[in-house]
Amino acid sequence: MATSEDVKKLAALARISVPEGKLTRFAEEFDGILKYVSQLEELQVPKGEPLLPYTNVFRADADPHEKGKWTEKLAEQFPAREGNALSVKQIISHD
Amino acid sequence: MTDAGAKRPNELSITEAASVLRSGQFSVRELFDACFATAEARNSELNAYREFFIDAETDAAIDAAQKRLDTEGEKAPMLCGVPLAIKDNILIEGRIASASSKILENYRATYDATVIMKLKAEGAIFIGRTNMDEFAMGSSTEHSAFGATKNPHDVSRVPGGSSGGSAAAVAAHTVIAALGSDTGGSIRQPAAHCGLVGFKPTYGSISRSGLMALGSSLDQIGPLTKTVADAKILFDAIQGNDTLDSTTIPAESPYEKRGTPKVFRVGVPYHLLDSGIDPDLRANFDIALQKIKEQGHEIVEVNLPTSSYALAVYYVIMPAEASTNLSRFDGMRYGLAKRGKTLLDDYVETRTEGFGEEVQRRILLGTFVLSSGYIDAYYRKADAARAVLTKEYDDAFEKVDVIAFPTTPSPAFKFGEKSDPVSMYLEDIFTVTANLTGMPAISVPMGTVMREGKDLSTGIHFTAPKGADDLLFTIGAAITGETLLHGH
Numbered sequence: 001m002a003t004s005e006d007v008k009k010l011a012a013l014a015r016i017s018v019p020e021g022k023l024t025r026f027a028e029e030f031d032g033i034l035k036y037v038s039q040l041e042e043l044q045v046p047k048g049e050p051l052l053p054y055t056n057v058f059r060a061d062a063d064p065h066e067k068g069k070w071t072e073k074l075a076e077q078f079p080a081r082e083g084n085a086l087s088v089k090q091i092i093s094h095d
Numbered sequence: 096m097t098d099a100g101a102k103r104p105n106e107l108s109i110t111e112a113a114s115v116l117r118s119g120q121f122s123v124r125e126l127f128d129a130c131f132a133t134a135e136a137r138n139s140e141l142n143a144y145r146e147f148f149i150d151a152e153t154d155a156a157i158d159a160a161q162k163r164l165d166t167e168g169e170k171a172p173m174l175c176g177v178p179l180a181i182k183d184n185i186l187i188e189g190r191i192a193s194a195s196s197k198i199l200e201n202y203r204a205t206y207d208a209t210v211i212m213k214l215k216a217e218g219a220i221f222i223g224r225t226n227m228d229e230f231a232m233g234s235s236t237e238h239s240a241f242g243a244t245k246n247p248h249d250v251s252r253v254p255g256g257s258s259g260g261s262a263a264a265v266a267a268h269t270v271i272a273a274l275g276s277d278t279g280g281s282i283r284q285p286a287a288h289c290g291l292v293g294f295k296p297t298y299g300s301i302s303r304s305g306l307m308a309l310g311s312s313l314d315q316i317g318p319l320t321k322t323v324a325d326a327k328i329l330f331d332a333i334q335g336n337d338t339l340d341s342t343t344i345p346a347e348s349p350y351e352k353r354g355t356p357k358v359f360r361v362g363v364p365y366h367l368l369d370s371g372i373d374p375d376l377r378a379n380f381d382i383a384l385q386k387i388k389e390q391g392h393e394i395v396e397v398n399l400p401t402s403s404y405a406l407a408v409y410y411v412i413m414p415a416e417a418s419t420n421l422s423r424f425d426g427m428r429y430g431l432a433k434r435g436k437t438l439l440d441d442y443v444e445t446r447t448e449g450f451g452e453e454v455q456r457r458i459l460l461g462t463f464v465l466s467s468g469y470i471d472a473y474y475r476k477a478d479a480a481r482a483v484l485t486k487e488y489d490d491a492f493e494k495v496d497v498i499a500f501p502t503t504p505s506p507a508f509k510f511g512e513k514s515d516p517v518s519m520y521l522e523d524i525f526t527v528t529a530n531l532t533g534m535p536a537i538s539v540p541m542g543t544v545m546r547e548g549k550d551l552s553t554g555i556h557f558t559a560p561k562g563a564d565d566l567l568f569t570i571g572a573a574i575t576g577e578t579l580l581h582g583h
Contacts, residue, residue, distance in 0.1 A: 007459065014418060014462045015425070015442045016455050026456070032517050033460060037407045037473065045479040052482050057341035073205040079432030088427060089438045 002030040104129040106268045109325040113173045116164055123161040123176035126271075127153075127220055130178045134222065134269035141245045143254075143263040145183050146191065147223040160218040173328050175218030180264045180273040183224045184231055185316065186305040187211050194307050195239040195260075196229045198424050198431045198449025208305020209340065210274065210316050210333040217332050222270050225260030229451045230421065231281055231309045233257050234522035235513065238453045243510060246288060249549040252507040255285030255522075261319045262289040272320040272329060278309045279409055280502075280526025282317045283538035287502035287554025290540050292571065293319050294326040295526075297561045298533035299344040301330075302337035310416035311342075313409075313530040323539060323571040324579055330564065350562025353496075355569050361387055361557075362397035362495030367525075373505040375544040376553045380501045383541040383555045383574055387499075390573050397491045397498060401484045402528055408484065409527040410520060411464050411477035418461025424449065456516065485532045492560045497570050500525050502538040502554035506546060525556060534558050537567040539574045 004023035007030060011018045018026055071084055080087040104126045107115065115121045121129075131147065138144050160176035167175075181187060184194040186204035188211075193199040207215065214221075228238040236244040236259025246254040247267035254263040258275025262285035265273050275282040277295040286293025294317045301316045308314060318329035337343045344350070363384065368377065384394055426432040426445030433444035450458070464473035491498060503522060513519040529536035536558045543550035555574060559566045572579045 010459045010462045010466075011455075013466070014455075014458045015422075015439075015446050016450065016458060017443050017447045018455070018459075026459070029456065029516050030459070030463075032515065033410065033456075033520075034463075036517050036520070037410050037464075039407050040404060040411070040473070040476050040480060043401070043404050043476075043480055045476065045483055052478070052485065059338060059341065070205060074428075077202065077205070077429035079426065079429075086428060089441065091438055 002027045002034065006030075103268075105133045105270070107271060108322045109173060109177055109272055109320065109328050110322070112177050112271050113175075116176045117169060117171075123157050123164065123220070126176065127157055127178050127222070130222055130270050133267070134264070137247070137267050137269055140250060141247060141263050141267055142226055142242050143244050143260045143267065143269065144180070144223040145193065145195065145226050145241060145260070148190065148221050152189075153220065156218075156220050160220060163218050172217040172332070174214065174332055176220065177271050178220045178222045179214065180222055180225050180261055180270040181211070182258050182261050182273070182275045183227050184276060184307040185211065185274060187221060187224075190224070192224065192307070194230045195227045195241055196449065196451065196454070197240045198445070200240075200431065202430050204305075206305065209302035209337045211305060213333050213335075225258070225264050225273060227260055228257035229454050230307065230417070231257040231276055231278055232417070232453050232457055234280065234284055234519055235508070236260060236285075237510060238451060240451050246507050248290065248551060249507065249546075252509050252551070253288070255288035255503075255507060257281040257285075258319060259285050262286055262291055262293070265289070265291055265319050265321060272318060272325050274316055274329070274333075275319050276306055276309075276314060276316050277530065278313045279413060279530050280523040282319060283502050283526050283536060283554070283556060284522060286319055286538045287540075287556075288507040288552060290543070290552030291319050291321060292323050292326045292540070292575075293317070293538045293554075294330060294567070295529055295536050296330060296334065296564050297344070297350070297535040298530075299342050300334045300535070300564060302335070302340040302343050304337055304339035308420040310413040310530075311420060312416060313413060315530075323537075323568050323575055323577050326537070326571075327568045327579065344562070348562050351560070353560065353563045353566065355566060356496055359387070359392040359497060359566075359570055359573075360395050360495040361392055361570070362395050362491055362498040364397050364399045364402060364498065364500060366398060366400075367402055367500060371504050372501060373544070376501055376503075376505060379542045379544065379553050380555060384499065387570070387573055392573070395495050397495060399487050399491060399498075401480060401487050404480055405484060405528045405531060406520065406524045408477045408480045408531060409523070410460070411473045412481065412531070414457040414461035415465050415474050416461070418458045418465065421450075421454065421458055453516075481531050484528065488528070488532050488534060488558070489560070496559070497566055498558045500556055501541075502526060502556040506544050506551035506553055529558050534561055535564040535567055537571050539571040541574060
């Protein structure tokens, strides 16, 4: 059974805050979904069955676009900027 | 094409529109205006569009397309001058693309998606961006942050989702065709509910560059159209290898070349259809199979035992990928940016206010199935099951050319009817398998069922082996009675 505490913990991991008033409902719905998904437990998958054949796809590190081509377009989207730099809160404290 | 003359221009298919534009019966401007007039008149009721693109850029595109038709005539691309609607999660440079989420409400795309570049090169005209379930998470378009879209055939019902805006826009004849995206059925299910053709190509056929990611191993862009021929035209225009998406199929395809058979062997997994299917819809399905048989094709029973677990597999894999993909939305570089006391507050406040409930639910679910202690039981098990499921389909395709079942278990439902998440998820029970296996699939109208005096659309669904997308157009046309032109 998922508890309100479980939902709170997952939310913290996901950088979301679920308000107190919604926690019980979220936990209940979560249980419903997990119950459905848990039918996987009864499914037997052959041991050693190879997973899907994933392959890496590489390309040559070549043909760069001209310098600065996208800078202004991207910087226009910044919530706060200093020149072409993205401005954020100080992370490391010197105290 | 015989009755093209009797239709209003906005009611035409792509093939019909291409024909009247070339004959000069309608200009590109007249075709666009006819679509826009209908779109504007219907949108307050349907909420199919988030925004219309009525500006100098569109005017210039209309003029350029007309010029091209005038000079190139028959040689102009089929889509030249044809108005299209684009789902709100596909980037068009300089235009807002919000995925119908508050977190991207004012986000302006900095580049064109590859599909958009290709359509621009063809001379297609973009009429607007269409409403969707937020970040494509939903099967009804009720989860849009900007209000639900209504089904044009019965406005008390959902159009399906998540590409519900695109489906409603085409079904209400406000545009000639539209693009959607399909992660678990988001093109095919709304197509079925709105009486359209919806096509999810082989994974990797179409570049995902410029499509906002939901489940990266599942997502594909595809067309929502009035005819099978139109779906093929749009697919042919936007498919192809792309250096901007390393998961696109290389020019030398690794998939077995399959010719189009004269006699199709159509596999039907009857064991999946024993329960949970609306009886009237099942009757339509049986009639459609009969129609296929009468055209000389064979119906063969196939067994796909792991299919009954497909939805459970999907609801592990998709949230896992979604929670990972959506971690990029942190209020730092673009989109909604809430500011609190600390940097952590900035992240949490932005994501809490920016994401709707269903998005938060799936992020939490994804975080759970990937968390230490659960990843083996859920994610790795689901991944293994996905491989088994794929093998079952591969084996079935040794015996049959395509596999058929209904696209959805029932016709379009009413707003609020599926408020419990699991009941909503069950809408996709048939469609998710094609995404999990990467196989191409199409939904084609198979007649209507009557509910409360309204005719509601139903769809038949065909799956083909990877790379055999063309088989789906041929068998789809057998249902609609279209004659496909080959070789273009």
